[in-house]
Amino acid sequence: MKKGYIQVYIGDGKGKTTAAIGLTIRAIGAGLKVAFFQFFKTGSSSEVKILKSFYPKIYYKNFGKKGFIKDQINEKTKNKVLQGWEELKELVKSRTYNIIVLDEISFALDWGIIGLKEFLDFLKNKPEDLEIIITGRSAPQELIEIADLVTEMKKIKHYYEKGIKARKGIEK
Amino acid sequence: MKKGYIQVYIGDGKGKTTAAIGLTIRAIGAGLKVAFFQFFKTGSSSEVKILKSFYPKIYYKNFGKKGFIKDQINEKTKNKVLQGWEELKELVKSRTYNIIVLDEISFALDWGIIGLKEFLDFLKNKPEDLEIIITGRSAPQELIEIADLVTEMKKIKHYYEKGIKARKGIEK
Numbered sequence: 001m002k003k004g005y006i007q008v009y010i011g012d013g014k015g016k017t018t019a020a021i022g023l024t025i026r027a028i029g030a031g032l033k034v035a036f037f038q039f040f041k042t043g044s045s046s047e048v049k050i051l052k053s054f055y056p057k058i059y060y061k062n063f064g065k066k067g068f069i070k071d072q073i074n075e076k077t078k079n080k081v082l083q084g085w086e087e088l089k090e091l092v093k094s095r096t097y098n099i100i101v102l103d104e105i106s107f108a109l110d111w112g113i114i115g116l117k118e119f120l121d122f123l124k125n126k127p128e129d130l131e132i133i134i135t136g137r138s139a140p141q142e143l144i145e146i147a148d149l150v151t152e153m154k155k156i157k158h159y160y161e162k163g164i165k166a167r168k169g170i171e172k
Numbered sequence: 173m174k175k176g177y178i179q180v181y182i183g184d185g186k187g188k189t190t191a192a193i194g195l196t197i198r199a200i201g202a203g204l205k206v207a208f209f210q211f212f213k214t215g216s217s218s219e220v221k222i223l224k225s226f227y228p229k230i231y232y233k234n235f236g237k238k239g240f241i242k243d244q245i246n247e248k249t250k251n252k253v254l255q256g257w258e259e260l261k262e263l264v265k266s267r268t269y270n271i272i273v274l275d276e277i278s279f280a281l282d283w284g285i286i287g288l289k290e291f292l293d294f295l296k297n298k299p300e301d302l303e304i305i306i307t308g309r310s311a312p313q314e315l316i317e318i319a320d321l322v323t324e325m326k327k328i329k330h331y332y333e334k335g336i337k338a339r340k341g342i343e344k
Contacts (some may be wrong), residue, residue, distance in 0.1 A: 028342025
C-alpha cells in the first residue's frame with residue numbers, strides 16, 4: 001500500500017474484534033501481511049487458531065488474561081500489556097507488516113497502562129505506509145481526531161440481555 | 173449449537189461485511205460450518221478466495237453484480253438475487269450448515285426484490301439450531317424486532333470523505 005490509515009472501531013455492540021478479523025482475512029487475500037496483537041485476551045477464542053494457521057502472512061500474539069473488568073487487572077496483566085506495547089514498537093520498526101491490528105488496546109489507554117500522549121505520538125510517527133486498526137469499547141477524543149476512520153458499533157439489541165452467555169464459535 | 177439466533181448488522185459505517193467474515197472465521201475455528209451468501213456483489217473482493225479455500229467448512233456463493241445503486245439494478249441482477257434466495261431456502265432444508273451469512277441481503281428487501289413478509293416468514297420458520305447473520309445498510313423495523321442481536325455500525329468519520337477510494341485488501 002502507498003499510504004496507510006488509522007481505523008478505529010469502538011462501541012458497546014458486537015462486531016469490533018470480528019470486523020478486525022474480517023479485515024485481516026481480506027488483507028491476506030490481497031497478499032498483504034498483518035500483525036494481530038490482542039490485548040487483555042487469553043488467545044483462547046476460536047478464531048485464533050485459524051489466524052495462526054496463516055503464519056507468516058498473519059503474525060498473531062496476545063497479551064493479557066481473560067476479563068475486561070478494571071478491578072481484575074493486576075500487575076501481571078499490566079506487565080503483559082506493557083510487554084505487548086514494547087513488542088509493538090519493535091515490530092513497527094521491522095517494517096514487516098502492512099497492517100497492524102491492536103485489538104482492545106483502548107482499554108490500556110482508559111486504564112492508564114499506556115499513556116495517551118505516548119500512544120498518540122506512536123500513531124503520529126507511524127510509517128507512512130502502515131495501516132493501523134484499533135478496537136475497544138471507547139476512544140478518547142484525541143484518538144478520534146487523529147484517526148482517519150472511526151466506526152461506532154452501537155448495540156441496538158443484544159441477546160446477552162436475554163441472559164444468553166457467550167457461545168463457542170460465535171463470541172469465543 | 174443448541175439454539176441459533178438471528179444477528180443483524182446495519183449502518184453507514186465500515187465493518188459490516190468484515191464482521192460477518194470475522195464471525196465466519198471464528199465459527200470454523202470452533203468446528204462449525206458456515207454458508208456465506210453474498211448479494212449484489214461480484215465475489216471479486218480479496219477475502220473471497222480465502223473463504224473459498226476453507227470449503228467445505230465454508231460454502232461461499234455470490235449473487236449479483238457490482239454496485240449498490242438502485243437505478244443500476246437491472247433484471248439480470250434481480251434474477252441473480254432471486255436465484256440466491258431460492259438456493260438459500262434449499263440450503264436451509266439440507267441442514268448442512270450451522271450458520272448462514274446473508275451479506276447485503278437487506279438491499280433486496282429495500283428494493284422489493286424479496287418480499288419482507290416472505291423473508292420474515294423464512295426467519296420465523298428457520299431450524300431452531302441455525303444461526304443467521306444479516307448485513308446491509310438498513311433494516312425494516314419488523315426485522316429488527318425479530319432479530320436477537322442488532323448492531324448499528326455508525327460512521328463517525330470515514331476516509332472516503334477525504335476522497336480516498338476503496339483499496340485492495342482493505343475495502344475490496
